[in-house]
Amino acid sequence: VSFGAYRPLSLDSVVAYLRSRSESADLLDLTADLSVREVGDGNLNLVFQVAERDRPSRSLLVKQALPYVRVAGEGWPLSTRRAHYEARSLRRFFESAPDFVPRPFWHDDVMALSVMENLREHRVVRGLLNERRVLPGLGEAMGRFLAATLFDTSDFALPSDEKRRLVGDFDNPELCRITEDLVFTEPFSEAAERNRFNDLVANDVRDLQGDESLRAHAARLKLTFLTSAQALLHGDLHTGSVMSLGDDHRVIDSEFAFVGPMGFDLGLFLANLLLSACAHEVRTEHRAARAEFRSYLLQEGRSMWSTFEADFRERLAKAESPSWNSPAFQDAFLQGVLRDTVGFAGCEMIRRTVGFAHVSDLDGIENPEARAVAERLALTLGRTLMLEAQGVSTFDDALRLMRW
Ligand code: ADP
Ligand code: MG
Ligand code: MG
Ligand code: MG
Numbered sequence: 001v002s003f004g005a006y007r008p009l010s011l012d013s014v015v016a017y018l019r020s021r022s023e024s025a026d027l028l029d030l031t032a033d034l035s036v037r038e039v040g041d042g043n044l045n046l047v048f049q050v051a052e053r054d055r056p057s058r059s060l061l062v063k064q065a066l067p068y069v070r071v072a073g074e075g076w077p078l079s080t081r082r083a084h085y086e087a088r089s090l091r092r093f094f095e096s097a098p099d100f101v102p103r104p105f106w107h108d109d110v111m112a113l114s115v116m117e118n119l120r121e122h123r124v125v126r127g128l129l130n131e132r133r134v135l136p137g138l139g140e141a142m143g144r145f146l147a148a149t150l151f152d153t154s155d156f157a158l159p160s161d162e163k164r165r166l167v168g169d170f171d172n173p174e175l176c177r178i179t180e181d182l183v184f185t186e187p188f189s190e191a192a193e194r195n196r197f198n199d200l201v202a203n204d205v206r207d208l209q210g211d212e213s214l215r216a217h218a219a220r221l222k223l224t225f226l227t228s229a230q231a232l233l234h235g236d237l238h239t240g241s242v243m244s245l246g247d248d249h250r251v252i253d254s255e256f257a258f259v260g261p262m263g264f265d266l267g268l269f270l271a272n273l274l275l276s277a278c279a280h281e282v283r284t285e286h287r288a289a290r291a292e293f294r295s296y297l298l299q300e301g302r303s304m305w306s307t308f309e310a311d312f313r314e315r316l317a318k319a320e321s322p323s324w325n326s327p328a329f330q331d332a333f334l335q336g337v338l339r340d341t342v343g344f345a346g347c348e349m350i351r352r353t354v355g356f357a358h359v360s361d362l363d364g365i366e367n368p369e370a371r372a373v374a375e376r377l378a379l380t381l382g383r384t385l386m387l388e389a390q391g392v393s394t395f396d397d398a399l400r401l402m403r404w
Contacts, residue, residue, distance in 0.1 A: 006080060006111055009064055011036050014048050018062070023106045024115065027060050028052060041124075043071040043357070044078070044255070049118050059120055060105065064113035065255070078174060080112035082255040085172045087114045089257030092232060093145075096152040100145035101251050119250055122243035129239060129276040130361055132284060132293050139300035141249035142242070142269055143307025150262045151315045153232035156324050167229050172258040175235065176225075179256065184222035187351040188215050194356040200372035204379050205354050217386045221343050228261035237265045238348075238359070239272040263340025269304060270341060271348035271382075272359070273297045274402065278349075278377040279361035281404075282370040298402060305341070305395045309334055339389050342398050346385030353378045377404060 003020055014036050018024045028034070033053040040047035046066060051059035065083040069076040087107035094101050102117035128135060155163050186192035190209045197205055208214060234241065235256030243250050277294045284290040316330050324330070352359045353375045362378065365371040384401050392398050 003108075003111060006067075008066055009046060009048065009062070009111075009113070011038060011048070014050060014062060017111070018050065018115075021106075021108070024060070027105060027115075028058055040070070044069060044082075046070075049120065051118070051120070056120070059118040061102070061116050061118040062113055063116070064111065082172070082175055083107070083112035083114060084109055085170060085175070085257050086253070086255035089170070089232060089234070089254040090114065090116065092153065093149050093234075093251065093254065097145045097148040100141060100148075100249065119243050119245070119252075122245040122248070122250060124240055125242040125244050125249075126239040126272070126276075126360060128244060129273075129297070130279070130283070130364060132280065132289070134296055135244050135247075135249070135300075137247045138242075138244065138249055139303030139305075140307045141247075142237075142251075142304045143309075144311060145249075145251055146262075146265055146304070147308045147311035147315065150231040150233070150265070151312055153259070154230055154262075156316055156319045156321075166232060167259045170232060170258045172235075172256070175256045176258050179235070180222060180225065182356050183347055183351045184218055184225060187347075187355040188218045192355075195354055196356060196358070197354050198368055198372050198375055200368055201353070201375045201379065204376055208350065208354070208379060208383060211383070214383060214386055217343065217389070218347060221340075221347055221386070224261050224340060225264060225344075229259045230262045231259065232257060233260045233262070233265045235260070235265070237268045239269070239276065240359075242269075261340050261344075262337045263342075264344050266304070266308065266337070266341040267344025267346075268348050270301045271345040271352075272361075273301045274345065274381060275349060275352055275359055275378055276361050278374045278381065279365060281377055282365055282374045298399060302395055302399065305338070305398075309338075309395075335393060338395065338398070339392055342385050342392050342401070343389035346382040346387075346389065349378045349382030349385070353382070380404075 003017055009017055015034050019030050024030060029052055035051050035053050037049045039049050046064045048062040049059060050062060065080040067077060067080050068074045069078050090101060090104045094104055102119055105115045107114040151157055153166060186195055188209055234251060234254045235258055236253060241251060241253045243252055277297045280290050280293050284293060313330060316324055362371060362374055365374060388401050
């Protein structure tokens with residue numbers, strides 16, 4: 001077999017592929033009996049876990065991009081170039097925040113694949129939250145990850161020539177376009193054909209799409225996404241892009257990486273905590289249990305922000321250029337990031353209810369009537385966050401908008 005040109009791997013060809021690459025030899029005994037499992041549950045890519053059958057702790061993970069969108073089939077082509085952005089952003093994140101990502105081993109641009117640490121016992125956060133599991137230190141880990149990666153790739157840390165090069169290196173036009181359409185445009189447009197929503201919330205959706213003021217905020221947030229180049233973002237930081245084991249939390253799946261507004265990553269994660277809380281309003285029958293988990297989720301959101309803010313301020317205080325050491329500038333900058341965070345969070349909550357790509361937190365609720373209750377909460381909260389974001393000065397102000 002030859003792997004000189006792109007071809008999608010299968011359970012049968014993964015091992016032959018690895019044996020053709022000398023880089024794998026240190027990580028795994030390629031002459032041993034190896035087990036291969038396909039674990040991809042995502043929308044886009046193939047993911048294989050390869051382990052020595054006798055020593056399963058010796059393992060690695062292979063993630064390969066397909067030339068189309070996996071959930072949609074071959075009728076929605078998408079270039080495999082996204083693997084290039086994912087491999088490079090993972091390297092960059094590993095340099096800034098090695099404790100919060102899987103260790104990258106190597107990547108193959110021709111095959112559009114990355115080989116990385118296999119988080120064999122970690123589980124995806126979204127599923128854990130659906131089970132109402134408390135994940136110690138989740139928000140704090142996200143705050144640390146974001147402060148480190150966003151600061152290190154911003155103008156506060158990089159000389160301007162390097163920063164400009166970073167913007168070009170991570171242009172990632174195809175995946176950015178998906179976000180522009182699915183997050184900012186289609187959910188607010190009655191005519192968008194890819195929107196999907198529960199019939200029982202059709203009136204709520206019509207009402208939302210007719211709100212001119214909301215549409216103005218969606219336009220503003222979209223323009224911020226398109227034009228603000230603050231730092232290298234993960235770009236798809238929902239709770240399905242984080243894996244946890246105990247107090248160890250790792251960010252995966254950065255194929256949407258591009259240089260954009262910091263609040264987009266923060267806002268996406270916050271929104272997905274809130275979506276879990278909305279879902280538990282009907283998933284969890286007992287009032288006290290539900291209130292307890294909701295307050296846990298809000299606390300993780302607050303901890304993400306406060307850790308991010310404190311850590312980012314510490315880094316700013318040590319920035320080399322004297323331009324950045326004005327306290328008034330630092331306050332205004334972080335307040336701007338907070339407002340973006342709240343606005344993007346609102347947008348994400350709406351698009352996960354109305355748009356093409358949903359979340360299992362809500363879609364996993366089988367009874368349509370019960371699901372509509374949770375979906376209405378998500379729509380109401382999302383709308384409030386979008387409309388009120390510009391008036392928020394502290395995270396506590398934001399929390400006051402998150403009551404129901
Ligand atoms: P996609 O881009 O298709 O969403 P992901 O990177 O999210 O792909 O991976 C899909 C799934 O594969 C994850 O939800 C997780 O279950 C598993 N996975 C991904 N990366 C790893 C890893 N490094 N270790 C263990 N499992 C992983
Ligand atoms: Mg994923
Ligand atoms: Mg650790
Ligand atoms: Mg992905």
